Amino acid sequence: xxxxxxxxxxxxxxxxxxxxxxxxxxxxxxxxxxxxxxxxxxxxxxxxxxxxxxxxxxxxxxxxxxxxxxxxxxxxxxxxxxxxxxxxxxxxxxxxxxxxxxxxxxxxxxxxxxxxxxxxxxxxxxxxxxxxxxxxxxxxxxxxxxxxxxxxxxxxxxxxxxxxxxxxxxxxxxxxxxxxxxxxxxxxxxxxxxxxxxxxxxxxxxxxxxxxxxxxxxxxxxxxxxxxxxxxxxxxxxxxxxxxxxxxxxxxxxxxxxxxxxxxxxxxxxxxxxxxxxxxxxxxxxxxxxxxxxxxxxxxxxxxxxxxxxxxxxxxxxxxxxxxxx
Amino acid sequence: xxxxxxxxxxxxxxxxxxxxxxxxxxxxxxxxxxxxxxxxxxxxxxxxxxxxxxxxxxxxxxxxxxxxxxxxxxxxxxxxxxxxxxxxxxxxxxxxxxxxxxxxxxxxxxxxxxxxxxxxxxxxxxxxxxxxxxxxxxxxxxxxxxxxxxxxxxxxxxxxxxxxxxxxxxxxxxxxxxxxxxxxxxxxxxxxxxxxxxxxxxxxxxxxxxxxxxxxxxxxxxxxxxxxxxxxxxxxxxxxxxxxxxxxxxxxxxxxxxxxxxxxxxxxxxxxxxxxxxxxxxxxxxxxxxxxxxxxxxxxxxxxxxxxxxxxxxxxxxxxxxxxxxxxxxxxxxxxxxxxxxxxxxxxxxxxxxxxxxxxxxxxxxxxxxxxxxx
Numbered sequence: 001x002x003x004x005x006x007x008x009x010x011x012x013x014x015x016x017x018x019x020x021x022x023x024x025x026x027x028x029x030x031x032x033x034x035x036x037x038x039x040x041x042x043x044x045x046x047x048x049x050x051x052x053x054x055x056x057x058x059x060x061x062x063x064x065x066x067x068x069x070x071x072x073x074x075x076x077x078x079x080x081x082x083x084x085x086x087x088x089x090x091x092x093x094x095x096x097x098x099x100x101x102x103x104x105x106x107x108x109x110x111x112x113x114x115x116x117x118x119x120x121x122x123x124x125x126x127x128x129x130x131x132x133x134x135x136x137x138x139x140x141x142x143x144x145x146x147x148x149x150x151x152x153x154x155x156x157x158x159x160x161x162x163x164x165x166x167x168x169x170x171x172x173x174x175x176x177x178x179x180x181x182x183x184x185x186x187x188x189x190x191x192x193x194x195x196x197x198x199x200x201x202x203x204x205x206x207x208x209x210x211x212x213x214x215x216x217x218x219x220x221x222x223x224x225x226x227x228x229x230x231x232x233x234x235x236x237x238x239x240x241x242x243x244x245x246x247x248x249x250x251x252x253x254x255x256x257x258x259x260x261x262x263x264x265x266x267x268x269x270x271x272x273x274x275x276x277x278x279x280x281x282x283x284x285x286x287x288x289x290x291x292x293x294x295x296x297x298x299x300x301x302x303x304x305x306x307x308x309x310x311x312x313x314x315x316x317x318x319x320x321x322x323x324x325x326x
Numbered sequence: 327x328x329x330x331x332x333x334x335x336x337x338x339x340x341x342x343x344x345x346x347x348x349x350x351x352x353x354x355x356x357x358x359x360x361x362x363x364x365x366x367x368x369x370x371x372x373x374x375x376x377x378x379x380x381x382x383x384x385x386x387x388x389x390x391x392x393x394x395x396x397x398x399x400x401x402x403x404x405x406x407x408x409x410x411x412x413x414x415x416x417x418x419x420x421x422x423x424x425x426x427x428x429x430x431x432x433x434x435x436x437x438x439x440x441x442x443x444x445x446x447x448x449x450x451x452x453x454x455x456x457x458x459x460x461x462x463x464x465x466x467x468x469x470x471x472x473x474x475x476x477x478x479x480x481x482x483x484x485x486x487x488x489x490x491x492x493x494x495x496x497x498x499x500x501x502x503x504x505x506x507x508x509x510x511x512x513x514x515x516x517x518x519x520x521x522x523x524x525x526x527x528x529x530x531x532x533x534x535x536x537x538x539x540x541x542x543x544x545x546x547x548x549x550x551x552x553x554x555x556x557x558x559x560x561x562x563x564x565x566x567x568x569x570x571x572x573x574x575x576x577x578x579x580x581x582x583x584x585x586x587x588x589x590x591x592x593x594x595x596x597x598x599x600x601x602x603x604x605x606x607x608x609x610x611x612x613x614x615x616x617x618x619x620x621x622x623x624x625x626x627x628x629x630x631x632x633x634x635x636x637x638x639x640x641x642x643x644x645x646x647x648x649x650x651x652x653x654x655x656x657x658x659x660x661x662x663x664x665x666x667x668x669x670x671x672x673x674x675x676x677x678x679x680x681x682x683x684x685x686x687x688x689x690x691x692x693x694x695x696x697x698x699x700x701x
Contacts, residue, residue, distance in 0.1 A: 096394075160457075167450075207466060208450075210397070210400040210463070211450045214398070251392055251395075
């Protein structure tokens with residue numbers, strides 16, 4: 001039996017009496033510290049290749065244990081998901097294979113969640129469209145415990161959600177189906193807004209993301225992430241950066257990619273984006289490219305997300321604890 | 327049974343089009359369901375840039391679009407360095423309306439306009455009444471394949487004097503509109519566009535060659551409003567108005583008055599002064615009442631007294647034809663001769679109940695020329 005089908009069949013029994021999750025608190029936020037953790041795979045050396053699923057699973061495990069301070073991966077997920085029975089995972093598949101979320105990474109995460117939390121009834125791996133998921137190598141499925149589908153199949157809520165500059169129909173998966181969300185972005189630059197990491201990844205949650213690229217996505221990205229169903233349910237960002245890209249995004253441009261071989265994790269969506277931005281700038285400088293600000297693509301939406309109106313997290317590098325796990 | 331606006335457009339459009347599409351033309355009305363896309367057609371008005379990027383040259387947004395991405399309008403997509411439109415022939419709304427509904431008050435009054443739209447828009451006005459089709463991607467709405475020849479044929483069969491490209495923003499379905507207008511003209515049917523006027527000069531001038539009338543929604547006379555409420559710009563729209571006048575296409579203007587946002591006397595004064603100076607006193611201006619909508623549901627409807635004040639300001643500046651829109655039964659729905667003051671076109675709502683204009687376009691009472699296209 002293929003591993004993917006094993007997970008898709010979902011053989012765990014549902015637990016009764018599971019309670020609805022609220023946003024999980026984390027030791028990071030409670031102590032006022034924003035942490036971005038980085039796990040590396042030293043064996044990953046070629047851009048665009050699929051990571052090893054087992055290795056990805058081990059990296060995820062180390063990250064969540066470090067984030068929560070829990071003794072085991074089960075305790076870690078229990079702490080993060082706080083009894084949620086339905087979990088939504090939002091990968092980024094726009095660019096197709098190369099610099100998109102990999103099925104190996106997502107499968108590893110799904111397996112870990114199901115193994116750790118018997119009360120989880122359903123995992124939704126969702127994207128903007130079925131075709132985007134297929135481009136990323138995912139198989140569309142609406143059977144078993146793991147559903148994999150696009151918003152064009154799942155639909156959007158009927159009522160407009162208005163939040164600041166945002167006026168959109170929101171994915172019904174986000175609105176109605178999931179008690180918790182885990183954001184699974186990739187790490188790449190973006191030709192209009194500067195960088196596409198975690199917060200930008202939630203553009204896939206609304207029906208009209210094309211309207212939110214003016215002014216480099218500022219304040220649209222920040223406002224969108226303030227939508228209560230996203231803000232209140234997004235418990236973790238796991239950025240798959242096995243292959244990362246510093247120029248030419250969003251499509252995959254191998255000549256401007258590098259085999260970063262890492263996963264970044266944080267419960268602070270702004271901090272993770274800020275660190276991702278820094279990494280991209282560093283790579284650009286190494287390769288003789290000007291800064292994003294110099295080319296008119298400074299991702300100021302990240303700073304806006306941290307301002308007093310949005311308060312989505314911390315954007316000050318001096319106040320973000322960046323830790324590479326050994 | 328309640329019917330949302332989206333349902334109305336989808337059901338009404340399909341019923342109307344299918345009812346009209348009889349005989350050999352029935353095959354043209356093939357429905358495309360949400361999630362499907364009509365095969366794209368290469369767009370006009372774009373230029374290649376390095377790295378498979380393109381720059382759109384259709385509207386002032388001048389979107390620079392990476393491979394796999396779409397422009398702001400959501401209906402044009404870069405695929406491998408070539409720009410395509412996803413809405414050529416993809417009508418998501420089709421209906422026969424009175425021409426007064428567009429509104430055109432000085433263009434073939436009392437006639438019907440076969441009105442079509444595709445998904446998409448190059449602005450995002452917070453008060454949009456058609457946001458459910460304008461602020462979506464083509465694959466998010468029902469549509470049916472209605473190529474330009476079919477548009478012309480249906481218009482003719484329905485007894486419409488014109489085809490109206492309307493409801494959403496026809497600039498974004500430029501190619502479809504242009505070809506439909508050519509086909510319509512060949513069939514003896516005229517074409518009118520209902521637009522935000524947010525288009526570059528070259529495509530506009532070319533379009534003027536196939537259109538017979540244009541109604542522009544002038545949202546405000548302030549750049550700030552255009553930016554914050556409409557995600558657009560004022561200056562290019564003013565340029566477009568002058569180009570339309572220059573090209574000799576019949577022009578009417580709608581100014582939607584949104585309370586607290588664009589209703590100040592000062593702004594209306596400046597607006598009217600500019601119209602008289604740049605476009606002339608004979609351009610009809612419709613000051614229209616706002617009703618809570620889309621992202622501005624928290625605002626009240628425009629007090630009628632505010633619009634009446636705007637009418638007074640406009641007449642003071644010498645505008646000859648000013649109207650009050652969205653207030654059914656108001657006396658300012660009718661056209662008066664600017665010379666003798668008699669009603670020359672009597673309207674109630676969208677219905678013309680009397681016309682006193684001679685065959686040579688003059689007032690039946692005093693002989694003064696009444697600006698417009700009357701036959």
